Amino acid sequence: MAMAGLFFNACQQIDSKDDLPNVVIIHADDLGWKDLGYMGSNFYETPNIDKLASEGLIFTNAYAAAANCAPSRACLMTGQNTPRHGIYTVTPSARGDKRTRKLIPVANTDSINPNNLTLAHLFKKRNYRTCAIGKWHLSSTPENNGFDINIGGDMRGNPGHDGYFAPYNIANLSQGPRGEHLTDRLTSEAMQFIRQNPSKNFFLYLSYYSVHTPIQGKPALVEKYKKKKGSEGQNHPVYAAMVETLDTNVGKLLDEIDQLKTNKETIIIFISDNGGIRKISHQTPLRAGKGSYYEGGIRVPMIIKWDGKIKPGKTDVPVVNYDLFPTIQNILGVTDVNKNLDGEDLRPVLENESLPKRPLIWHFPIYLQSYGGLKDQSRDPLFRTRPGSVIRLEKWKLHKYYEDNQTELYNLKQDPGEQHNLVSEHSNKTTELLQLLNQQLEDLEAPIPQRKNPHYDAEYEVSQIQKITHN
Structure with missing residues (x-):
């Protein structure tokens, strides 16, 4: 309980911007619940994310609020469940052959309303520098939704044909040298942003396009995994190469934070936006994958690290990604916000306690x-x-x-x-x-x-x- 008290007191004693932590959300795309070493995979190699897990709090029952990209991300950003913002899917909502659909589906909304408060707006209320790097998928630019800086984000949900290697197809990102890898590039941009803000509080939303399709890996890594024995359902060498590249870049970012001596005052949150695609990677024992509301489609890996404030370990408390909004809101001490929030403040869980019984x-x-x-x-x-x-x-x-x-x-x-x-x-x-x-x-x-x-x-x-x- 001593650690719990330390966290509680730290949150209660925030009186000025100098006391506030930096916050980094690392958002993976389509990364399955069991696609990491610390979650049980014996095929994918993820030493850097595994290290982060050993230093943070692992959520074994963490959920995305939706089973595919845009609605899940909208819930994360707004703290609201899908009926509040109306983003249920990636348009159109009437997918599949019309002759096999008994009902006319509900119409879908494409973008977060500019008037809807987002995580970025919370940080702006406390004078943070806010930066979104990578996939956005919620409007034409995250600058419409509270961010100061946008690098590589728009309505696009994936990097396009051959999109993981320069020349890139995505907007709001200057071209790199031919053959540069997109995941490497986004990390470099994130590291530069951190270096440019040594004295000002910052919120970095690093949203990788990886490991979303198209499935494209660095050739040397693909060859490495072709020689490695996998298991049934986790044996795709190109996907494994993508997972390793993602992991390597997470390691680079964490090293940068450590070298700049900001790790003691930086909250790091790692999460995926939904389950993995089952025909690419199985999440056994969980059923199904992305797009399904069986566990494999909505349960996701999630880690929160805050050195000196959160004790490393595991929790099996069921949580959902829109819980992050009220948690961050209360850590920042922001009170004048949208009251229509559907999440719960996770600080009791971070203090090694539980939450009241609640339905998800x-x-x-x-x-x-x-x-x-x-x-x-x-x-x-x-x-x-x-x-x-x-x-x-x-x-x-x-x-x-x-x-x-x-x-x-x-x-x-x-x-x-x-x-x-x-x-x-x-x-x-x-x-x-x-x-x-x-x-x-x-x-x-x-x-x-x-x-x-x-x-x-x-x-x-x-x-x-x-x-x-x-x-």
Whole structure:
């Protein structure tokens, strides 16, 4: 408890900008829950992130607020669940063959409203220098949403064809020498930003495009992993090369912070925006991957390090990425903010305590087409996601689907792979969670898709499912 008291007192005694910590969020893209050494992978080599994990607090039950890029990032930036800002997916919301969609999905919003408070605005209230480097995906530029500096960010969600090697395809980034690697370049820009702000508080949002598709690795590293034995589901040499390059650059950034003697006053947060793509990398024992609301699509790696304030270790408390907003808000001592926040202040968890019992809610009134058919481990082979909502309360997780009004109930403590639907065995728990879910959705004013799709063709849908399942 001594460490807990140290953290609490440090937060309470912040009276001026000189007492405030720098904050660095390192945001990986499509990096799966088990794609790191410290999380159990024996194939990917991540010594630098593993070292960060040994020095920080590891969250084994950390979640993205959505199963794909844009909505998850919007939740992180605003502290709000998806119905608050209306970003449910990467447009369009009507993915997949229209003949296999029973409902008309809810319309999607592309960008964070400029009037919506973001993490960057919080820092600006405390006179921080704010910088976004890399993938943004939430408006034409993060400068519209509270950032002073934008390097390499716009509405683009990936670096484009051959995009990891210069000449680059992305906006707001000057060209590098031919063959320069994008992940290396973004780290160099981040290190330069840190050097330029030795005396002023800064917030750095370093959002790598990696390891999002296109899957492209440095040739020497690809050859290295071709010679290394993998395991079933984690044996992709090009993807492994991308993971190692990401890890190397995280190490460079952390070394820079250490060399500038800012590590004692810098909070470092490492997190992925959603689960990994299952046809590229399995997250066993978790089911499915990016785009699915089974655990493999939404559970993510997350580490928070603050030397001298947070004791290294692990916590299995369920948390979600929009919890970071109220946590940072309270560390900064900012009070005049948007009150419609859906996250919880994580400081009790950082103090080696727990949080009050609370439900976690996901709402996805949209469609996401299949990546790999049966390999996706989704509910059906045509879609990673069909319209529905999910609630987790302690060990229980319930899925509700709007096309057929069906539910699934899982005990995550006994069945993290969500293989055994317990609806019939636990009807009372199912009813309890359904009622709680409906109340939460009502409080969020979440739109529920109800209109029938006139293009839906049941016979065609069945034929397409049979075609996949019989191959």
